[in-house]
Amino acid sequence: MREHVEVSRPTPHVHVDREVLERNIDAMQQAASAVGLALRPHAKTHKSLEVARLQLAAGAVGLTVATVAEAEVFAGACEDLFVAYPLWVDDERATRLRRVLSRASVVVGVDSVESVRQLAPLASSGLRVRVEVDSGHHRSGVPASDAATVATAAAESGLAVDGVFTFPGHAYSPDGRAAAAVDEQRELAVARDALVGVGVACPVLSGGSTPSVEFSRGEVLTEVRPGVYVFGDAQQWELGVATPEQVALTVVATVVGRYPDRVVLDAGSKVLGADRASYATGHGRLLDHPDARITALSEHHATVTGFDAPRGTRVRVVPNHVCTTANLADAYVVGDATWRVDARGANT
Amino acid sequence: MREHVEVSRPTPHVHVDREVLERNIDAMQQAASAVGLALRPHAKTHKSLEVARLQLAAGAVGLTVATVAEAEVFAGACEDLFVAYPLWVDDERATRLRRVLSRASVVVGVDSVESVRQLAPLASSGLRVRVEVDSGHHRSGVPASDAATVATAAAESGLAVDGVFTFPGHAYSPDGRAAAAVDEQRELAVARDALVGVGVACPVLSGGSTPSVEFSRGEVLTEVRPGVYVFGDAQQWELGVATPEQVALTVVATVVGRYPDRVVLDAGSKVLGADRASYATGHGRLLDHPDARITALSEHHATVTGFDAPRGTRVRVVPNHVCTTANLADAYVVGDATWRVDARGANT
Numbered sequence: 001m002r003e004h005v006e007v008s009r010p011t012p013h014v015h016v017d018r019e020v021l022e023r024n025i026d027a028m029q030q031a032a033s034a035v036g037l038a039l040r041p042h043a044k045t046h047k048s049l050e051v052a053r054l055q056l057a058a059g060a061v062g063l064t065v066a067t068v069a070e071a072e073v074f075a076g077a078c079e080d081l082f083v084a085y086p087l088w089v090d091d092e093r094a095t096r097l098r099r100v101l102s103r104a105s106v107v108v109g110v111d112s113v114e115s116v117r118q119l120a121p122l123a124s125s126g127l128r129v130r131v132e133v134d135s136g137h138h139r140s141g142v143p144a145s146d147a148a149t150v151a152t153a154a155a156e157s158g159l160a161v162d163g164v165f166t167f168p169g170h171a172y173s174p175d176g177r178a179a180a181a182v183d184e185q186r187e188l189a190v191a192r193d194a195l196v197g198v199g200v201a202c203p204v205l206s207g208g209s210t211p212s213v214e215f216s217r218g219e220v221l222t223e224v225r226p227g228v229y230v231f232g233d234a235q236q237w238e239l240g241v242a243t244p245e246q247v248a249l250t251v252v253a254t255v256v257g258r259y260p261d262r263v264v265l266d267a268g269s270k271v272l273g274a275d276r277a278s279y280a281t282g283h284g285r286l287l288d289h290p291d292a293r294i295t296a297l298s299e300h301h302a303t304v305t306g307f308d309a310p311r312g313t314r315v316r317v318v319p320n321h322v323c324t325t326a327n328l329a330d331a332y333v334v335g336d337a338t339w340r341v342d343a344r345g346a347n348t
Numbered sequence: 349m350r351e352h353v354e355v356s357r358p359t360p361h362v363h364v365d366r367e368v369l370e371r372n373i374d375a376m377q378q379a380a381s382a383v384g385l386a387l388r389p390h391a392k393t394h395k396s397l398e399v400a401r402l403q404l405a406a407g408a409v410g411l412t413v414a415t416v417a418e419a420e421v422f423a424g425a426c427e428d429l430f431v432a433y434p435l436w437v438d439d440e441r442a443t444r445l446r447r448v449l450s451r452a453s454v455v456v457g458v459d460s461v462e463s464v465r466q467l468a469p470l471a472s473s474g475l476r477v478r479v480e481v482d483s484g485h486h487r488s489g490v491p492a493s494d495a496a497t498v499a500t501a502a503a504e505s506g507l508a509v510d511g512v513f514t515f516p517g518h519a520y521s522p523d524g525r526a527a528a529a530v531d532e533q534r535e536l537a538v539a540r541d542a543l544v545g546v547g548v549a550c551p552v553l554s555g556g557s558t559p560s561v562e563f564s565r566g567e568v569l570t571e572v573r574p575g576v577y578v579f580g581d582a583q584q585w586e587l588g589v590a591t592p593e594q595v596a597l598t599v600v601a602t603v604v605g606r607y608p609d610r611v612v613l614d615a616g617s618k619v620l621g622a623d624r625a626s627y628a629t630g631h632g633r634l635l636d637h638p639d640a641r642i643t644a645l646s647e648h649h650a651t652v653t654g655f656d657a658p659r660g661t662r663v664r665v666v667p668n669h670v671c672t673t674a675n676l677a678d679a680y681v682v683g684d685a686t687w688r689v690d691a692r693g694a695n696t
Contacts, residue, residue: 010438010440044648086604086605088659088660111605114658114659114660138651139644139646139649140612256488257434257460257487264487264488266436269621269622273617273622274621274622274672275617275622296487300433303486310462311463312436312438323618324618324647327647328675328676347360347618347648348359
């Protein structure tokens with residue numbers, strides 16, 4: 001049974017349905033375990049210690065984070081952190097990383113000899129690295145054939161290499177999910193063989209994202225790092241990855257305008273975020289009104305068609321991309337409780 | 349002379365060039381005064397008491413805000429506030445509005461008889477209303493011909509009406525700025541005549557937005573409410589409204605990835621915001637490299653083409669839409685000082 005829309009809090013506010021959240025966490029853990037994969041969820045999606053603790057209790061081996069600031073926060077819940085990002089570690093960040101290393105095991109992403117050199121002084125504090133491979137998303141990462149060069153430089157400078165990783169971001173496509181998972185596993189296998197060929201052990205092959213993870217298998221990968229699955233969002237709904245029943249996070253909004261062809265809600269881009277993928281049918285969806293579409297979004301207005309209701313009506317909006325919604329929130333309303341977004345603003 | 353890029357703060361961080369900021373504030377004030385218009389800047393752009401005080405010191409008659417929460421914050425700097433939004437005022441918001449009314453004069457937007465009825469109990473606390481007119485943006489607001497119906501309902505329920513307003517949002521178009529300003533002034537004049545026709549005085553005709561304001565004149569309008577002009581952004585740059593020299597706010601970012609065809613910066617959508625208008629040439633610009641384009645943006649990565657630099661290089665990124673960037677910031681770095689974003693999260 002779905003919870004009712006909370007009426008005692010001012011709108012817009014971010015609501016999390018705990019029952020759906022826990023179901024999502026358990027389902028992903030079971031799916032990963034069933035195919036022999038370790039699950040290291042990306043905490044950037046929720047930025048919440050409470051959610052992280054639920055993921056770890058369900059069986060996650062550790063957490064993925066995007067920034068040193070997130071590592072600082074999540075070291076409070078987890079002693080096994082992977083910063084899946086090609087960090088450029090200046091003096092300030094090195095000092096902060098050393099402090100995190102005194103509290104937790106930390107592996108960071110690396111995709112160049114330059115950053116290996118820069119990270120080398122942190123080897124004595126226990127920092128380890130994982131080589132990022134570009135498996136087709138063409139954002140960061142080296143081609144798989146160059147992974148050995150980076151790994152060799154790391155090993156020579158005293159940095160322990162724990163493996164290779166990739167983000168198959170091209171899986172964010174209605175028709176490309178399975179193919180991106182194939183790319184991911186093929187390129188990581190090439191990179192692993194290259195490392196082993198130059199005498200660098202490669203125990204970890206880490207991939208995965210919410211849209212590709214159902215195609216990931218333990219024959220190649222050892223770990224997956226989905227993030228969005230905890231909450232779901234309109235992107236996953238429209239990609240066919242999540243059903244509306246699997247959406248745990250919504251923004252509760254009020255109808256503030258009603259006109260012959262549209263209504264206007266008080267949840268705009270300052271609360272929902274403004275991501276809109278090319279395949280998206282609008283700027284978000286209404287959980288309880290699947291035919292409705294948000295056809296325009298400004299800072300404090302969502303213009304909705306295909307739905308009509310009197311001013312004052314409350315609705316649950318499913319944001320397009322939930323990571324950016326969580327990034328805008330101070331807290332989640334969870335039944336009668338409020339959970340802090342502990343890593344709010346932790347983006348440096 | 350432009351300031352140098354701040355090197356002692358971790359990236360990404362939000363930098364404000366005070367000299368450019370003050371020049372923008374003075375220029376807009378002079379332009380408005382020269383054509384007989386009162387300037388009531390929209391504080392949602394900066395959410396900063398410090399910036400608001402500079403605007404008021406330069407001659408602004410008051411401030412525009414978008415939410416009750418922003419009114420609560422800006423009552424600390426200003427006793428004359430206009431909430432340019434069709435508020436739906438439930439009990440919680442009514443209590444908060446009453447508290448603001450004890451500190452400042454408050455006018456709120458209204459575009460329906462239903463909301464007039466709901467606001468009526470606040471008349472005794474001094475709340476006044478201004479009727480919102482749809483001048484072509486088709487978001488909120490009534491057609492000009494219906495403004496009298498709303499105004500009459502307000503007057504009959506004891507709410508003082510101080511005039512009419514519109515947001516000509518269709519001015520956000522490279523070729524449509526002047527035409528939107530024509531629409532704005534024509535429709536507000538129709539609405540004013542309608543109010544006067546039913547015996548409701550209409551002293552205020554309020555319009556304006558940064559891209560349309562240069563076409564606004566005091567023959568029809570009495571006040572304008574631009575917001576973005578204080579900081580500038582890539583939208584205004586690409587609309588031809590601001591030059592790069594007029595951009596006061598940038599996000600300082602570091603090159604974290606360098607590949608044959610692109611570099612990657614550590615400023616993503618969680619710091620810049622993700623707005624991208626149809627006319628935008630990318631997801632933001634680099635202030636000092638006008639040929640560069642941000643061709644892809646994810647949460648912590650900006651992929652840049654047309655620019656090359658070694659890892660570790662710092663650059664100044666001009667966000668597409670600065671209101672959403674400010675909404676993501678805790679503070680602005682202003683030379684050696686830090687200014688709080690006082691209304692951070694004040695979106696309810």
